Amino acid sequence: MKYLDLAMNAAESLGAEYADIRVQKTTDEVIFLQNLSLKNTSNSVLYGYGIRFFKDGAWGFAHSNVFSDEAVLETVKRAAEIAELSAKMNRPKQLRLAPERSYIAKYETPVLKDPACIPLKEKIELMLEVNRTMLSFEGIRRAMFYLVMHRDEKLFGSTLGSRLELNTQWITPVMTATAVHDGDSQSRSFNDGGRAAGWEWIESLNLIEKSKQVAEEALIKVKAEPLGPEQRRTLILDPNHLGLTMHESVGHPTELDRVLGWEADYAGISFATPEKLKNYRYGSEIVNFMGDNTLCEGLATAGFDDDGVPGQKWFIIKDGILNEYGSTRDTALEIGLESSRGCNRATYYYDQPINRIPNLYLLPGKEELTPAELIADTEDGVYIQGQGSFSIDQHRVNFQFGGDFFWEIKNGKLHRPLKKVLYKSNNPEFWNSCDAICDERFWRPFGVINCGKGQPSQTARMTHGASTARFRNIRVGGSQ
Amino acid sequence: MNPLFEKIAQFVKNNCQADDYTLNISLGDSHETRFAQNGITQHIAGPNLSINLEVAFGQKTGSCRVNQADEETLKYLIQTAQDIARYNRPDPEYMPSVGAQELPKVDNSDPETRELEPEKMVEIVSESIARAKAWDATVSGMTEKHLWEVGLFTKNGFAGSDTSTNFGHSMTLKKGSVETKVSYSAKDFGGFSLEEELDRLGSQADSLADLHDFDPEKIPVILRPSAWEELLWFMAWMMNRRQSDEGFTPYTGKLGEAFFGPKFSLRSTLKEARLSALPWDMEGIASKEITWVENGVLKNLPTNRHWAKEKNIEPLSVYNFFIPGDDVSEEEMMAMVPRGLIINRFWYIRTVDAKAGEFTGMTRDGVLYFEDGKVRHAVNNLRFNEIPHDATRRILALGKQELTSSIGLMPSLMIDGFNFVDKTSF
Numbered sequence: 001m002k003y004l005d006l007a008m009n010a011a012e013s014l015g016a017e018y019a020d021i022r023v024q025k026t027t028d029e030v031i032f033l034q035n036l037s038l039k040n041t042s043n044s045v046l047y048g049y050g051i052r053f054f055k056d057g058a059w060g061f062a063h064s065n066v067f068s069d070e071a072v073l074e075t076v077k078r079a080a081e082i083a084e085l086s087a088k089m090n091r092p093k094q095l096r097l098a099p100e101r102s103y104i105a106k107y108e109t110p111v112l113k114d115p116a117c118i119p120l121k122e123k124i125e126l127m128l129e130v131n132r133t134m135l136s137f138e139g140i141r142r143a144m145f146y147l148v149m150h151r152d153e154k155l156f157g158s159t160l161g162s163r164l165e166l167n168t169q170w171i172t173p174v175m176t177a178t179a180v181h182d183g184d185s186q187s188r189s190f191n192d193g194g195r196a197a198g199w200e201w202i203e204s205l206n207l208i209e210k211s212k213q214v215a216e217e218a219l220i221k222v223k224a225e226p227l228g229p230e231q232r233r234t235l236i237l238d239p240n241h242l243g244l245t246m247h248e249s250v251g252h253p254t255e256l257d258r259v260l261g262w263e264a265d266y267a268g269i270s271f272a273t274p275e276k277l278k279n280y281r282y283g284s285e286i287v288n289f290m291g292d293n294t295l296c297e298g299l300a301t302a303g304f305d306d307d308g309v310p311g312q313k314w315f316i317i318k319d320g321i322l323n324e325y326g327s328t329r330d331t332a333l334e335i336g337l338e339s340s341r342g343c344n345r346a347t348y349y350y351d352q353p354i355n356r357i358p359n360l361y362l363l364p365g366k367e368e369l370t371p372a373e374l375i376a377d378t379e380d381g382v383y384i385q386g387q388g389s390f391s392i393d394q395h396r397v398n399f400q401f402g403g404d405f406f407w408e409i410k411n412g413k414l415h416r417p418l419k420k421v422l423y424k425s426n427n428p429e430f431w432n433s434c435d436a437i438c439d440e441r442f443w444r445p446f447g448v449i450n451c452g453k454g455q456p457s458q459t460a461r462m463t464h465g466a467s468t469a470r471f472r473n474i475r476v477g478g479s480q
Numbered sequence: 481m482n483p484l485f486e487k488i489a490q491f492v493k494n495n496c497q498a499d500d501y502t503l504n505i506s507l508g509d510s511h512e513t514r515f516a517q518n519g520i521t522q523h524i525a526g527p528n529l530s531i532n533l534e535v536a537f538g539q540k541t542g543s544c545r546v547n548q549a550d551e552e553t554l555k556y557l558i559q560t561a562q563d564i565a566r567y568n569r570p571d572p573e574y575m576p577s578v579g580a581q582e583l584p585k586v587d588n589s590d591p592e593t594r595e596l597e598p599e600k601m602v603e604i605v606s607e608s609i610a611r612a613k614a615w616d617a618t619v620s621g622m623t624e625k626h627l628w629e630v631g632l633f634t635k636n637g638f639a640g641s642d643t644s645t646n647f648g649h650s651m652t653l654k655k656g657s658v659e660t661k662v663s664y665s666a667k668d669f670g671g672f673s674l675e676e677e678l679d680r681l682g683s684q685a686d687s688l689a690d691l692h693d694f695d696p697e698k699i700p701v702i703l704r705p706s707a708w709e710e711l712l713w714f715m716a717w718m719m720n721r722r723q724s725d726e727g728f729t730p731y732t733g734k735l736g737e738a739f740f741g742p743k744f745s746l747r748s749t750l751k752e753a754r755l756s757a758l759p760w761d762m763e764g765i766a767s768k769e770i771t772w773v774e775n776g777v778l779k780n781l782p783t784n785r786h787w788a789k790e791k792n793i794e795p796l797s798v799y800n801f802f803i804p805g806d807d808v809s810e811e812e813m814m815a816m817v818p819r820g821l822i823i824n825r826f827w828y829i830r831t832v833d834a835k836a837g838e839f840t841g842m843t844r845d846g847v848l849y850f851e852d853g854k855v856r857h858a859v860n861n862l863r864f865n866e867i868p869h870d871a872t873r874r875i876l877a878l879g880k881q882e883l884t885s886s887i888g889l890m891p892s893l894m895i896d897g898f899n900f901v902d903k904t905s906f
Binding site for chain 2: 036037038039040041042043044045046047048050058059060061062063064065066075078081082083085086088089090093094095119120121124128141142178180184185186187260261262263264265266268271330350352354389390391392393394395397398400402420422424426455456479
């Protein structure tokens with residue numbers, strides 16, 4: 001596209017030490033069905049470009065939705081003016097960019113069946129059938145189905161000479177049944193998050209069968225008993241649940257911008273400070289977390305990040321020890337790293353990219369172990385499936401999680417269903433209490449599509465993953 | 481009205497073949513200067529346009545949103561929305577678009593905010609950082625200015641537009657182990673005093689210097705307005721007439737009852753000049769004075785047009801939060817109980833139990849312990865599991881109203897027996 005060269009030439013003539021332009025078209029198809037009523041059937045296209053201008057240790061970022069030579073040049077000029085204003089303020093504390101080479105490359109999410117090519121009628125018929133199935137269960141008062149198909153088409157050019165074409169897409173189906181019984185109301189969902197895949201993933205899920213299970217479990221849950229008072233118990237957590245736990249307690253604390261205090265005013269900072277690198281016991285020896293922006297079907301897998309840095313794979317926690325962070329070009333040098341790990345991502349064209357969690361997952365256990373064997377090996381505990389309430393302090397130390405479906409374990413068996421279960425723990429207690437992880441056959445991904453961070457707020461996507469794992473001696477109990 | 485809005489509305493009127501349509505347009509211009517650890521880390525500027533068209537053929541609906549206003553894109557907008565509607569299934573809850581209405585006169589726009597230059601915003605950041613350095617501390621935050629124009633047009637004759645402004649400046653100070661925050665967010669830049677904000681920041685930081693360990697318990701708290709507003713957002717989110725009628729919220733069957741404490745009232749108002757108020761809601765219903773809770777009695781719940789029709793009641797939406805205060809000072813509140821805590825803000829509030837209306841969250845930016853009528857020292861942050869509507873029944877006193885945002889005016893609340901369940905290490 002001619003605007004890439006036009007913008008980068010203009011930026012160089014205005015004295016940029018570095019600049020880039022990201023032309024981005026974001027398309028969302030959303031269908032939301034509740035109790036057979038189509039609440040939202042929409043298509044959204046946001047198209048524009050953002051220009052970053054770096055000079056004298058400061059950024060300027062300007063964006064526009066007008067595609068013309070004049071508008072592009074005006075936007076470059078505005079970014080340059082803003083950078084100059086920032087630079088005056090930043091002396092002597094200047095930002096620095098880690099070195100990076102140029103790339104000419106193209107990336108496309110591999111899909112077999114493009115969701116955009118599936119007729120609307122087919123999507124809606126599937127959703128209606130799921131709704132009808134859930135509502136056919138006596139006691140189910142609300143059935144919801146939320147389907148989003150998202151596509152980003154990006155052209156990236158930088159003054160380093162990079163020219164990238166990055167086309168990514170993901171899809172997410174979320175279905176929820178809510179039961180009302182005896183003055184209480186409880187919901188159960190199928191929610192594997194988003195996946196960088198096509199309609200073939202939806203077809204593989206067998207959603208009609210899953211909707212029956214979801215409705216049945218909502219009814220079991222609303223009639224279940226709450227757990228008694230809080231006490232130290234054993235927890236077994238399924239991969240879907242762990243996706244959220246690791247997101248909050250490992251993903252965010254290891255974003256380098258938080259570690260540096262750049263999110264102090266809103267999203268918070270991190271207890272996992274640089275002096276802890278390579279020596280801090282974050283988890284037990286079986287706990288290994290990978291950052292992996294090359295993960296197949298991963299939501300943060302895009303070939304390159306919005307710094308033009310290629311996707312990479314690295315240990316964030318290795319054998320339980322804090323190993324490295326997720327970093328960007330403007331954070332890496334602050335702690336002496338030689339280069340960025342490629343974690344700079346923006347949501348829309350008008351967002352300045354910020355340090356984001358990569359695809360981040362817990363490696364499976366090395367010994368053969370099934371979830372059934374893990375439960376059989378547990379005398380007294382609670383098994384949690386799916387995601388519920390979640391809250392963590394702004395240093396990412398203390399947290400409380402709920403879940404979506406709960407079983408009490410007695411003598412190695414699922415004893416009775418429960419509701420309103422919460423557990424409280426903290427870093428590093430929680431991950432150090434992990435004493436068993438099922439093997440790779442049981443590893444499942446969970447794709448986060450709405451990770452909120454930044455001022456102004458942005459929502460990023462990344463994929464987590466785990467096999468079912470066990471945690472000892474955690475405070476578990478009912479809500480109020 | 482913005483000529484661009486008129487042009488888009490006319491184009492849609494001339495070209496849309498659907499039985500009905502609703503056109504929403506918003507045009508914004510924002511400037512955001514973000515700083516952290518005494519330096520600027522991000523600096524963002526640019527316009528934002530959003531054009532959303534919802535059409536209907538009979539009860540079959542479809543919508544499309546674009547962000548460009550050229551003829552080709554507008555044709556795409558209409559065609560896509562119409563195509564979706566044609567292929568869609570009928571929506572049994574479909575409501576035709578609203579017709580012409582008499583809209584309230586509101587003033588959401590401030591000329592001084594409109595004229596605020598980026599140089600001045602950077603100057604504010606610069607002075608904030610200079611003060612932090614003088615305190616041997618670091619400051620992080622954001623200075624932002626937003627200008628918005630919104631318009632709503634329907635096939636049935638509704639045509640309205642409104643302009644609004646917002647200025648915000650937030651500062652989180654870190655000095656040693658002390659972290660605390662102040663923020664200003666309002667439609668008018670004229671009401672902002674950096675000196676006052678910095679004085680408040682410095683005073684809060686000084687009060688937090690002596691940190692003691694404190695175990696969670698049920699204890700009286702003084703929730704400063706920003707803390708209460710955080711909690712209110714979540715409580716208000718549950719206040720939905722349909723969800724309550726269908727049994728999903730704690731408000732089921734509670735309309736007309738004294739479900740809240742007698743000292744608690746909640747309104748949305750057009751009469752308070754400091755508060756912004758959209759003249760119409762998302763469905764095009766004109767805003768008006770609404771009492772949600774009066775002296776503890778649940779009077780109304782937000783209701784969309786479909787459910788209002790089903791129940792033969794008026795559709796209502798929340799457009800701002802006005803909670804009357806009582807002018808009791810913090811000193812007077814502290815004297816009312818033997819001991820308690822003062823909470824600056826909450827953080828990361830999430831639902832624990834939707835039906836019970838129970839939430840969890842953490843304190844943030846400073847917790848003070850008082851005893852015998854005086855602040856004794858700061859304490860570590862704490863986690864709560866609490867039911868806000870139930871907490872209003874334990875209100876012991878209300879303070880003076882403060883502007884918490886452009887749509888929030890509320891007092892500090894002294895609440896007995898606030899349920900803290902865990903603590904953190906700082």
